[in-house]
Amino acid sequence: MAFTTEPPAVPPELLIGFPIPHVLLLTLNRPKQLNAMTPALQAAIERVLDWFEDEVSLWVVIVTGKGRAFCAGQDLKMWLADRRSAPLPSGSSKHGFASISRRKSCKPIIAAVNGVAMGGGMELIVNCDLVVASEDAKFALPEVSRGVVAAQGGIPRIAAISGHQLASEMLLLGQPISAQLAHDRFGFVNRVVPASEVLPTALKLAQTIVNNSPDSVWSTKIGLVEGRGDVEGYVQRWEDNPRGRGFAQSENIAEGLRAFQEKRKPAWKNPAPISAIKAKL
Template sequence: MLRVELRDRIAVLTLDRPRQLNAVGSETVERLTRALGELRDNDDVRALVVAGAGRAFSAGADLGEIESFTSPGQFRAFVGRLTEAYALLEDFPKPSVAAVHGFAFGGGLELALACDLRVAERGTRLGLPEMKLGVLPGAGGTQRLPRLLPTAVAKQMILTGDPLDATRAWELGLVNELAEPGGALAAAEELAARLAAGAPLALAAGKRLVDHGLGMDLDAAIAYERETVTVLFSTEDRAEGLKAFRERRPGEFRGV
């Protein structure tokens, strides 16, 4: 359901239901939640990559499981667990990169949206097709997508259910980097390695500043930034960063 591998300070979380096109069901959600909890305080992990096995990143939520629900309450509980897992990923203190290939639809795209950055292979399709099933995205899609795309583009995707091609998604800023077919995972790991080379405290603080600052007025956000960088000034990593710069070498950051 979910495979976790540690590769030189990077944790690679792979959706591993290729026959089901990596549809996200309750078991996958449970394993994702557990993995994020275990990795959160693992000092050997500096960045995450989220990927999918087989020919696609994810077809979305597990429709077979959803069709078995007999009441709106069961569906609400499922969506609640899914939303909570994606929120844990979004709030994870270490940066995350989605490696997207084939297609990422519905709950699969919502998973990628919960990551900090996205790498996609050329030809990949990204969409929220729920409207075509008479419903809407329920795990953050209607809220995260307009924060990453022009509002009119996000509305069109949500209200028509039509997907974007990866190249167009890159042009609009939804995708950070394009990879050639078959190269999304390697490109995502390379990007994650660049992130993992940074100072852990500064990485976590940078995520907080962007994510939380967007919900503040500008003056309050700048004050928040000032207080945050003042705290970072007193860290050993800041001293190491300056020393490494003067010695023209990469910094050896320890997260202290």
């Protein structure tokens, strides 16, 4: 796949791939540590995702973990050893835990959850747009049992998704729940599948998304993000965002209408760079 700029270099703890056109795959690669987050891994994810945001040929990202865990949260042993010089964990960046839990991306983020997702790993998940989980996955926000707080976006996200009482059950008890409960009762998992089907299912969802107009998808995602908890104000924020209303200036809107009229499949193009959109607005 040709990119406008080359992807940044990453350490072995993070694997990047491009399994299908327009899709970036990020794999946390610390399986012996259950993919617990470190400052170096956090920084690598941030570099890649900042590049991904600007790379118009990439439309969707999938995040997964190597081994028997998705992400066990912050590496508490490392944090304990460095707590005086770093009183907050590495998740306290401008984009939150793993540079995802508070990221306001216009591009869809899919979590492919294999096994354990705890603490920051769970905070990451509830800011993703679609979540596929293995049947044996476990989810928890155990911060209160460790003397810390789910302060990287997990508290308001789980409350918005599950409601106050169910959010309290996760946040105040700190106990794990199953993938099926996460799907049926708490509502933050879209699909529960056998472990071998987690990544293939996530790729199918990504393929379905990239079959649609990227301009329309990104504009819709902005509406979702800006509309959280504030129905009255989101329209103005959507219109103020170039990617929000910029889809109306795109070649893809004309292509979608022509394809409908001609009864054929649309041939979508990469969206314009943000600088070009701003110039037209």
